[in-house]
Amino acid sequence: MLKIITRRLCLIEKKYVYQQAYSTINSEKKYSNEIQILDKKYRTDEWTNVGDKIIEKLNKNLHIKKYHPLSHIRERIVNYFYKNYPNKWGNPEFSVYDNLKPIVTIEQNFDSLLTPKDHVSRNKSDCYYINRDLLLRAHTSAHQSELIGMGLNNFLVIGDVYRRDEIDATHYPVFHQVEAVRLCTKNEVFKNVQGSGGLEIFEDNGKMNEQKQQIHSLEAVKIMEHELKKDLVGLVQALFGKDIKYRWVDEYFPFTHPSWELEIFFNDKWMEVLGCGIIRDEILKNAGATDRIGWAFGLGLERLAMCLYDIPDIRLFWSQDSGFLHQFEFDDPNTNVKYKPVSVFPPIINDMSFWLPDGKFSSNDFYDLVKEVGGDVVEQVKLIDEFKHPKKGKTSHTYRIIYRDMERNLTQKEINVIHKKIGDISMADLGVTLRSK
Ligand code: PHE
Numbered sequence: 001m002l003k004i005i006t007r008r009l010c011l012i013e014k015k016y017v018y019q020q021a022y023s024t025i026n027s028e029k030k031y032s033n034e035i036q037i038l039d040k041k042y043r044t045d046e047w048t049n050v051g052d053k054i055i056e057k058l059n060k061n062l063h064i065k066k067y068h069p070l071s072h073i074r075e076r077i078v079n080y081f082y083k084n085y086p087n088k089w090g091n092p093e094f095s096v097y098d099n100l101k102p103i104v105t106i107e108q109n110f111d112s113l114l115t116p117k118d119h120v121s122r123n124k125s126d127c128y129y130i131n132r133d134l135l136l137r138a139h140t141s142a143h144q145s146e147l148i149g150m151g152l153n154n155f156l157v158i159g160d161v162y163r164r165d166e167i168d169a170t171h172y173p174v175f176h177q178v179e180a181v182r183l184c185t186k187n188e189v190f191k192n193v194q195g196s197g198g199l200e201i202f203e204d205n206g207k208m209n210e211q212k213q214q215i216h217s218l219e220a221v222k223i224m225e226h227e228l229k230k231d232l233v234g235l236v237q238a239l240f241g242k243d244i245k246y247r248w249v250d251e252y253f254p255f256t257h258p259s260w261e262l263e264i265f266f267n268d269k270w271m272e273v274l275g276c277g278i279i280r281d282e283i284l285k286n287a288g289a290t291d292r293i294g295w296a297f298g299l300g301l302e303r304l305a306m307c308l309y310d311i312p313d314i315r316l317f318w319s320q321d322s323g324f325l326h327q328f329e330f331d332d333p334n335t336n337v338k339y340k341p342v343s344v345f346p347p348i349i350n351d352m353s354f355w356l357p358d359g360k361f362s363s364n365d366f367y368d369l370v371k372e373v374g375g376d377v378v379e380q381v382k383l384i385d386e387f388k389h390p391k392k393g394k395t396s397h398t399y400r401i402i403y404r405d406m407e408r409n410l411t412q413k414e415i416n417v418i419h420k421k422i423g424d425i426s427m428a429d430l431g432v433t434l435r436s437k
Contacts, residue, residue, distance in 0.1 A: 037103065037130065047129040050136060051372045054128055054162065054173060058136075062317060063158055063176045064098050067325065069305045070176055070317060072333040073239070074098070074158055077178050077299075079333070080238050081156060084231060085182075094180070097147065098158040103130065104137045112145035112287075113255040114280055125362040128162045128173070136162035140179035141255060141298055144279075148287035148294075153183040158301075164364045167371060168380045172314045176301040182228075183284065183294035189220050201293045210250075213257050215281045220293050224278055225258070228295040232262055232276065239308060240264065255280055256296060266307050274299035310338045313406070315376055321407050347379060347404040348415045352423060356395045357431030363397075365430055370401060373422050377415075379404040396435060 034041045035048070037055050063070045082092040109115075110122055120126065121138065128136040137143075140157040147155050157179040165171045190196035201220035208214040212221040229248065236244055245265035249272075253259045256277025263270045276297030284292060302314055309328075311317070316324055316339075323342035330337070363383060370381050378401060385398035401422070403415050426432050 035130070042130045042134065045131045047124060047132040049124055049164075049368070050128040050130055051368075053372050053375060054136070057160065057162075057174045057318075058102060060318070061099075061160070063160070063301060067329045068317075069309055069311065069328045070301045072328065072330075072335075073301050073305050073308065074176075074178065075333040076239060077235065078156060078158075080235050081180065084234070085154060094154045094156055094182075095152060096156045096158065097143065098156075100143055100157060100159055102137050102160055102162065103134055104142045105134060106132075108146060109135055109137055109139070109142040112283065113141055114282060115254045119254065125364040126164055128164065138163050139298055140177040141296070144179070144181055144255070144296060145283060145287045148181065148183065148284060148289050151288075152181075153289075153292070154181070156180050164368050166363075166381070167367050167378060168382065169313045170303070170306070172302070172318075173368070173371060175314070177298050178301060179296065179298045181279070181294060181296045183279075183289055183292040184224065185292055186220075189223050189293060193223075208257075211258060213278065213281055216278070216293060221258075221278055224293055224295050228276060228278075228297065229260075232274065232297060236262065236264055236273065239304060240266075251275055251277070253277055255283060271303070271307070273303065312339075312341070313379070315379070316406060318376065319406055324406075345405055345407075345409050347402050348410050348412060349400060349402050350415060350419045351384070351398055351400050352419070352426075353385075353396060353398040353435040354423075354426065354432035355435065356397060357433075359431065361430065361432070366397075366399065366426065369425060369430065370399075370422055373425055374401070374403070374418050377403050377405050377410060377418070 033044050035044055035050070035055070036042075037050075038058055062068050063074050065071050078094075078096055081094045085093040087093045106122075109127075110119070115121060127138050130136070137159070139161050140159055143157045147157070157177075159176065160174055161177050162174055164173060184201075186199070186201045189201055190199050193199065199219055200217055202215050203217045206212075206214050206216065212218055233246060236246060247263050247265075247270070249261045249263060251259040251261045253275060256279055259275065259277030261272050262274050262276070263272050265271075274297050276295065279294040279296050281293075284290070284294060302317060305311060305317070306314065319325070321342070324339075327337060327339055367381050370378055380400075380402040382400050383397055384400045386395065388395050401419065403410055403418070423434050427434060
């Protein structure tokens, strides 16, 4: 999401006050200008767009829940870094933070990471804002600067992250990330280079180019890049086996340069598994680490777990069903299992067409509303048709909503009620006009 180019259909920020949607969905909140999240109340304002269905997820902590598939993979990744980086007494160099609060400031999520003020990733249509100052972290990178400022040089941050996105089998508004940061001094960078006495990590009058930042020496960057890539290839090999096919793709992130993405070839296609790069020196300087160069990466746990265990739908991670959870009840996280669907219930497919309002409209607002009203019976929402009326100049969107429950059969009757409610609330809160079919 924090790449410069985003794959979203619509990046235009919606002007409407989300609180309206909020007040319709949760009528008791109509006149309230506060929301309760975990054990605290927060002021709301025109940026507020977080609803109850999202807030409910905040204390679930699937990544540290015993026997949960996401927790197994977390453990495997942590073990990999513990083993790869012992200190001289044999204890792990990396410290692990898997319990940091997901409510962060704009400063943490964006400013401290040098995300430009007008960057699309800050849009209301992309994030869950509590108010204009606070949001649910959109990535675990939000904690980089804070932890570096505490003096840490090697750490992992693992936690839930929140993004407004499309809805399908691989996207869910909440998922889990693992972030790693490693900072090295000059001596650490060059420790394996013979006769490296004269080598430096910084250089005066340097130039920024594709390979490095202005302030860094090319030799320091190349050593860090090599270590980072070797570790990450080692990690995917530890997870998927030595024969896994992979490739590096150049990328852009506001907080690293150079930056890359690692893709693996899985089930006949290339799949992105993580983003990484050399941390921008300004971030380190701002956090007080003045004599170091560092790398960082961030990866999504769900995606890895779906591949490793053959889990077909991202909603299953939230299932309370013992048919799902039982299959992961093992103590050794390296246990190799494939998920066996207990049973698959049929979907119910309903379409909805409407004219867009004259003002701004973002598909993500609609996706969110559908999720908020329909909850987990919504399997997928996709835009299947879009056209502009030649005379009226109005645009029409048709969305297909696929309803399916993971644990039982749904009836058309109960879906009609939900579908109608989605239509009514979309008219009231998004300003759309439903088209009769
Ligand atoms: N935070 C980035 C994301 O969520 C991933 C990343 C982390 C990239 C650290 C570079 C360095 O997309």
